[in-house]
Amino acid sequence: MHNSEKLLRKRFKLNQEYLRLIEDAYNLRQTDHALSDFSEFKATKVLNQLNKLKFIIGDSKIQAN
Numbered sequence: 001m002h003n004s005e006k007l008l009r010k011r012f013k014l015n016q017e018y019l020r021l022i023e024d025a026y027n028l029r030q031t032d033h034a035l036s037d038f039s040e041f042k043a044t045k046v047l048n049q050l051n052k053l054k055f056i057i058g059d060s061k062i063q064a065n
Helices: 003-028 033-057 059-064
Strands: none
């Protein structure tokens, strides 16, 4: 497996984790504000990692998949 394939798989996993965290934060917003904030914070950290990968991989390979 090439490095670009590994990076694309990592990007996919991080994207799934980001979506899960955002959904959790939204669902917890009405019941537990602290957990909602914590989930949003973790989602922000994952989004930062996604942005770094986007810079490394480049837009052309990301949009092709």
